[in-house]
Every structure is written in C-alpha cells, then in structure tokens.
Amino acid sequence: MRAFLTLRMLGAHLLVLVCVGVAGGLGLWQYDAWQEHRAAEAVDLTQLEPVPLADVMGPDDAFPGDQVGQPVEVSGTWLPDSTVFVSGREVDGVEGFWVVTPLAIDGPDGPDPDGPALPVVRGWLSAIDTAPPPPAGTASVVAWLQPTEGSGEADTDPDDDVLPQLRTADLIQHVDQDLYGAYGVATEPLDGLAPATLEQLPSPGRFTALRNLLYAIEWWVFGGFAAFIWWRFVREEGAPQEASAEADRVRSDA
Incomplete structure (x- = not known):
C-alpha cells in the first residue's frame, strides 16, 4: 500500500483525476448542448x-x-x-x-x-x-x-x-x-x-446536434483512456513490490 502513496504515484493519481474530471465535464457540456438542440427541434x-x-x-x-x-x-x-x-x-x-x-x-x-x-x-x-x-x-x-x-x-x-x-x-x-x-x-x-x-x-444545421453528441462521446472515451493508462501505470509500478512481498512470504513460510 505504501508503494502507491509515493510522491510519483500521488502525482499520477492527481493527473488522472484532472484528466478524467475535465473530460467528463466537457462531455457533459456537449451532451447538454445536444439535448438543447433536440428540445429546440421538438418545440415549434x-x-x-x-x-x-x-x-x-x-x-x-x-x-x-x-x-x-x-x-x-x-x-x-x-x-x-x-x-x-x-x-x-x-x-x-x-x-x-x-x-x-x-x-x-x-x-x-x-x-x-x-x-x-x-x-x-x-x-x-x-x-x-x-x-x-x-x-x-x-x-x-x-x-x-x-x-x-x-x-x-x-x-x-x-x-x-x-x-x-x-x-x-x-x-x-x-x-x-x-x-x-x-x-x-x-x-x-x-x-x-x-x-x-x-x-x-440549410439542412446541415440539424447535424450540429449530432456533432455535439459525438463530441461528448469522444471526450468520455478520452477520459476512459486516461483512466486505463493510469491503471496500467499503477499495475506496472506495483508489480515489483508485489513480487518482493510474495518472495518474502515464501521465505518466511520456509
């Protein structure tokens, strides 16, 4: 557990929180814009x-x-x-x-x-x-x-x-x-x-709403990718410590 609280790891945790938060917020903003377009089209x-x-x-x-x-x-x-x-x-x-x-x-x-x-x-x-x-x-x-x-x-x-x-x-x-x-x-x-x-x-105007939805999905995919990179990084950083701990347990059992 201590390995995940080093200065380097804390920086990685903070970075992924920022990336996921920004991507999620921008995705919600584009999603809201899509909803507004749909609502505007539905009301005459x-x-x-x-x-x-x-x-x-x-x-x-x-x-x-x-x-x-x-x-x-x-x-x-x-x-x-x-x-x-x-x-x-x-x-x-x-x-x-x-x-x-x-x-x-x-x-x-x-x-x-x-x-x-x-x-x-x-x-x-x-x-x-x-x-x-x-x-x-x-x-x-x-x-x-x-x-x-x-x-x-x-x-x-x-x-x-x-x-x-x-x-x-x-x-x-x-x-x-x-x-x-x-x-x-x-x-x-x-x-x-x-x-x-x-x-x-012009008809292209109605594609603006679809573009907003696609932008929202794109931002959420970016957030998910950032979370995946963080997970891989944490896993790879923690692997040596886990291997060392496992070796210690094996030696103590012996």
Missing part, C-alpha cells in the same frame, strides 16, 4: 404571439437555445449599405438567395443608427439582379428569431455581397457596428420580395 414556437426582442435577448447575450423560431418585434433604422445576399436558399427546386439587411435596433431614447444591429431576412429572390433597392429610414418588423448559422462553408469572395451562410464572422465584414448573436426572418416579405421561410434553412 413560430405560432406564438410576437414579443419584444429585448424580452428574449440583448445585444451582448448568447442566443437562448429555447427561443429558436420565437416571433419577435424589432424596431430600428435600416442599414441599406450593409445589405447582403445569402446563397443556397431553395424554393420549389429553384436555387435562390435570401435578401438580408441589418436593422440598427432602437435604444431607450429612440432610433439609434449606430447601435447594435439585428440582421433581418427581408425575403427571397431567384436572381440578385432583380433585387429591389434596400430600404432606408426606420421600420418595425415582426421576425422569427434564429441563431446565426455555422455550416462551416467558407466565403470564397469576402469582397462581394454574397454569403454562403448567415454567420456573424461573415456578416461583420459588411457592417460597421456590433451585431446581435442572432438574426430574424421577416414573417411577412418586405419590399415586394417572395417570402423567406424557415423551411429554406
């Missing part, structure tokens, strides 16, 4: 009454995972020069684009054109050259709230106004102010555009 909030955006999230808040699809009322000032087009949005087999213009959300004292902005999907079109002029001035819009996308598809030309996904890291290149960690899909199309619907969301 799109038919609820709209609520003010400030009641759901603030400009610096992380997206609330239980509010996907919640209709929100947003009022602010359009940023027409920051309009972008998101590719890969299909309607009846026709590839098209979402038309997205950020809306600088009103502050406590009224319109604030320099305040944090929420990207708003105004509608859908099949070709960019048919897009109407972007809106200017102030507006009030009801939109389905969505987390920013992260399909991993790269923007091959950051200098144009076409994006492969609604990701904050891509949008920020086109907007001069802070952005909410979300976007809204207008429940009614604006400026004569065709409707944009949540059915047009």
